[in-house]
Amino acid sequence: MKKMQRNIWLGITIMLLVAFGTYVSSKKTGNPLEQGPVETDNLQSGQASQGENSQSANSGAQAQTTAGVTPDDSNGPKDPRIVEKESRFPRYVELTGTQKQFNTDHDITIGEYIGKKVIIVDFWTYSCINCQRTLPYITSWWDKYKDQGLLIIGVHTPEFDFEKDADNLQKAIEKFGVEYPVVQDNNFQTWRAYKNRYWPRKYMIDIDGFIVYDHIGEGAYKETEQLIQQLLEERKEVLGEAADIPKSITSFESDSGQIAVRAAISPEMYFGYGTLRGNFGNTAGPMAGETAEYTLPAEMAVDNFYLEGNWLSNKDNLETTGPTSKMLLKYRGRQVNIVAGAMKSSTLSLKIDGNPLTSDQMGTDVNEDGTVVISPFGLYGLVQGEYGTHTLEITAQDPGIMLYTFTFG
Template identity: 30%
Template sequence: MTSLPPFTGAAGWLNSQPLTPDALRGRVVLVNFWTLTCVNWLRQEPWVRAWSRAYADDGLVVIGVHTPEFGFEHDIDLIRRSLADREIDYPVAVDSDYAIWSAFDNHYWPALYFADRSGSITDFHFGEGRYEKSEKTLQRLLGVSRPLVTVEGVGPEKGADWDTVRTNETYLGRGRGLDEPVESPAYLPFNRWGLDGGWRIGREEIESTSPGSTIAFHFQARDANLVLSNPTGRPMKFQVLLDGVAPGASHGTDITADGQGVLDYGRMYQLIRQPAPVTARTVEISFAVAGARAYVFTFG
């Protein structure tokens, strides 16, 4: 693939009318593949957003391509909500059927593709990081030279503390999960997770089937996040404990210091953000009612 593929097959476009490579000729194009629950995309997004705004007058067009990882991410209202939450104002193609993903032969979230003014793809990058080099690539393609943008991610957009991460991303459904849950979550080995109460284990998710059902994870990282969805349409309260007590100063952006949270719609929920020193801890999440769906733990 050397030229920008067409964006045909999109289920719709947000923030724009449909765009084509021919219509984009003469502009530098940055294509960003993402999905709304991906922690790596969330931590990358403030940079892409800043570039879109900083270089628009120089001829840069950023195009987001939302290709869903989980079934509930096909919901276009959730995608719209994510755009509002992240203050994304550049064009986004809704790639629910993986048509654009396949045209690019892409395999990653997030993924950046850089196209020059003639429509030739000159560079790409998969995952987080490499921000300085990516911005310098944009400046070279645009023919500009000036100080790089300053970006400071906050909340779930804050960069990971890789020096303290000792726990890997962990999928919970049987289709991608590598570890079975521990039957007695009160005695969790390090880097293992367990269930208590009633749970249904599906292909891509686990679902609570009784009030008070609990997930626990023994992890080490500054941040502990959990992708959740709510098929009931009614807000669900949940309680988070850290080593058996309220998290206090270690609470994440989506819960209070006493561990209270509300599952309102499908997205990534930041449960824990430890202040230094970061140590191994056990997080527990208990749902007040049945119906909560959990997909993957991520850490940062």
């Protein structure tokens, strides 16, 4: 009996020694089952690689190796072009948390085009005057370079609630002739992934998936288009294509019309009690969620708006209650635009410096009788003309017109 027990213990000891020897051997020979997954140079869709911009919008995505992108693994050295870029630029950030997509037959991603396209990611919102002024350039670049390898993705991140509506956005896309893909970013998830804070803002992503340029606001059109051409030339070389890249630069007649004294125009003004920036001229101020009666002061300061009559103060707008609702604005500039809307067709009457608007002063949405018909929610051009300091008087002919913000040019 004791001999049998000794044999059993001996057998167990031998088995443990064999297992230990196999384990040590596997460590020395690099058994892949013991090493875990191999990283592939941040090529997962949605990966960024610099500072606070680092995001992983799709951490479960499979790493991809496409033309123009070289993975960092043990099978060979990394392309020097990639090494140089890694020291200078962050990697692209994937679209995340989007809603409806337009002008595309599938749920578009940035990652699927890395190694294939040069990509512009354009953050915009359709009632923003600055965004609207950039659209002629962006749409012309799409027409000019889409067959040479340029992809533009418009990320529509709404400033106001009415801009979240897909039907409103579809109408704006058609109005402005936008034919490139557009995605809704109603919850600001892609906006936050890019650490963005501005409308409009353009990010340019090269053939290798690096963000090599971004621009805030209007302007720099020549610089931006020249870089598009350079990046398309690089793409052509990487992919071995022979197509000629256009060298002309897009320009519009309005370029020469920019105000030289742009810093002297009035600042953008918001009307909602939750969006005010200090331009509410009446001493009483807004009455949150309530209708209040206002009177005009004896004197009005420039860069402020003033109310007369009854107005309903909403969180992001002021709402007219009828013919007693009047707003006066003392501003500096040559153009005045207003973001407004109504659930049914409604009318505002305009005067400037106490007089009816002349034909030269009428904005793009003003009728011959000096009225503006407000129906869809959006941006309306009220005044244009010579630069100066003026007083604009707006009188409501109907209740229920919601006024959100003034912008100037």
